[in-house]
Amino acid sequence: MTISAKTITVRYFAMFREHAGVSEETLSLNVATAKDVYVGLVFTRQ
DSSP, X not given: OOOOEEXXXXXXXXXXXXXXXXXXXXXXXXXXXXXXXXXXHHHHTO
């Protein structure tokens, strides 16, 4: 199964916005599920 890159816009609120330092960002991730998006965000924020 091949997963193609998806471009998503993430909007941060409250403590997540404070941690990210931005209110919104657009990312291109190779993901299949919402869990994969979360894991991708965790790795981009470290």
